[in-house]
Amino acid sequence: MPELPEVETVLRGLQKSCLGQWISQVEVGHPGVIVGKPETFATGIEGRQIAAVSRKGKVLVAELAGRDNADEAFLVMRLGMTGQVTVEACATPVEPHTHVRMQFEGGEKELRFRDVRRFGRLRCSTRGELDALLASLGPDARQVTEKEFLLAMRSRRGAVKSWLMNQQMVAGLGNIYADEALFEARIHPLAQPDRISAAAGRRLYKAVRKVLKKAIELQGTSFRDYIDIEGRPGNYLPKLRVYQKTGKPCPRCRSSIRRMVIAGRSSHFCPRCQRRPRQVAEMRGPRDRQAKP
DNA sequence: GCAAGCCTGACC
DNA sequence: GGTCAGGCTTGC
Numbered sequence: 001m002p003e004l005p006e007v008e009t010v011l012r013g014l015q016k017s018c019l020g021q022w023i024s025q026v027e028v029g030h031p032g033v034i035v036g037k038p039e040t041f042a043t044g045i046e047g048r049q050i051a052a053v054s055r056k057g058k059v060l061v062a063e064l065a066g067r068d069n070a071d072e073a074f075l076v077m078r079l080g081m082t083g084q085v086t087v088e089a090c091a092t093p094v095e096p097h098t099h100v101r102m103q104f105e106g107g108e109k110e111l112r113f114r115d116v117r118r119f120g121r122l123r124c125s126t127r128g129e130l131d132a133l134l135a136s137l138g139p140d141a142r143q144v145t146e147k148e149f150l151l152a153m154r155s156r157r158g159a160v161k162s163w164l165m166n167q168q169m170v171a172g173l174g175n176i177y178a179d180e181a182l183f184e185a186r187i188h189p190l191a192q193p194d195r196i197s198a199a200a201g202r203r204l205y206k207a208v209r210k211v212l213k214k215a216i217e218l219q220g221t222s223f224r225d226y227i228d229i230e231g232r233p234g235n236y237l238p239k240l241r242v243y244q245k246t247g248k249p250c251p252r253c254r255s256s257i258r259r260m261v262i263a264g265r266s267s268h269f270c271p272r273c274q275r276r277p278r279q280v281a282e283m284r285g286p287r288d289r290q291a292k293p
Numbered sequence: 294g295c296a297a298g299c300c301t302g303a304c305c
Numbered sequence: 306g307g308t309c310a311g312g313c314t315t316g317c
Contacts, residue, residue, distance in 0.1 A: 001296085001297060001298080002298090003298095013315070023316085057300080078295080078298080078299085079298090080299075080314095081296080081297040081298055081299095081314095082296055082297080082314090082315090082316095097315095101312070115314095116312045116314080116315065117296095117297075117298095117313085117315060117316090118313085118314060118315090119297070119298055119299070119301090119313075120298090140317080156307085157308080158307080158308060158309080162309085165298090167298090167299085174297080174298070175296090175297070175298090179301095223295085224297095224316090224317090263299080263308085263309060263310080264309075264310065264311080265296095265298095266295090266296080266297095
């Protein structure tokens with residue numbers, strides 16, 4: 001699933017192969033993946049040049065320049081869970097679930113957006129719309145300072161697992177790297193952010209950085225659908241220590257890895273290395289009783 | 294039936 | 306305003 005390291009890998013690919021390309025024609029197959037009207041989307045992009053590509057959290061942004069210097073636009077891409085962005089020859093057979101094609105001037109290559117589950121979204125935004133979107137995200141998980149990270153943890157309740165995945169707190173983590181970072185930091189996914197000690201908070205900050213850095217070096221994790229713009233899978237899969245390892249031995253202490261659903265998302269952790277804080281049982285009492293049978 | 298990111302809406 | 310459940314989607 002595309003999280004920060006996968007999006008970063010796609011970004012680097014786009015920087016290599018798309019910068020300076022003019023987009024001559026846009027074809028939208030499934031309007032459901034476009035925010036707004038598909039026609040507006042197409043006309044907003046056609047005839048413009050990819051001037052820059054960037055990323056914040058899991059959001060990819062291509063800055064588009066017009067022939068006339070004044071009219072800029074931004075192609076904003078969110079990959080959802082199965083979204084793929086590829087750049088290939090126009091002649092390459094089109095795979096099923098390819099929803100958008102953008103042909104580059106010259107007629108040889110095109111950018112394709114494929115998304116089996118259609119949770120991904122593409123939009124053409126003005127600078128104002130882009131700024132608003134980016135402002136709704138917390139600092140990028142690779143840019144955030146330790147001070148900002150610890151500050152954002154204060155005054156937040158609920159589970160630290162949910163906190164890590166909340167893009168308004170820190171942008172870029174999804175289920176895989178949240179589980180891996182918590183394991184690295186030896187913090188239970190149900191620990192409460194505002195009750196985590198400064199030392200543990202710092203451990204978590206460092207764990208997030210370490211896990212993301214390594215995952216980017218290995219071009220991300222291909223659990224199912226993820227591929228980069230040239231169609232290659234990532235290489236981080238063998239490095240996963242707890243994600244989807246239910247019942248397998250913990251790589252540190254050999255205890256059996258457990259799975260637990262938190263806020264509707266499966267969480268994987270070692271019950272021995274990541275101790276459940278006592279506060280959780282006390283705080284959660286009333287809510288636990290309401291839980292469905 | 295499960296997996297996931299993100300949005301909406303219910304609840305306190 | 307924070308917190309969380311539910312729904313979207315489809316291949317395994």
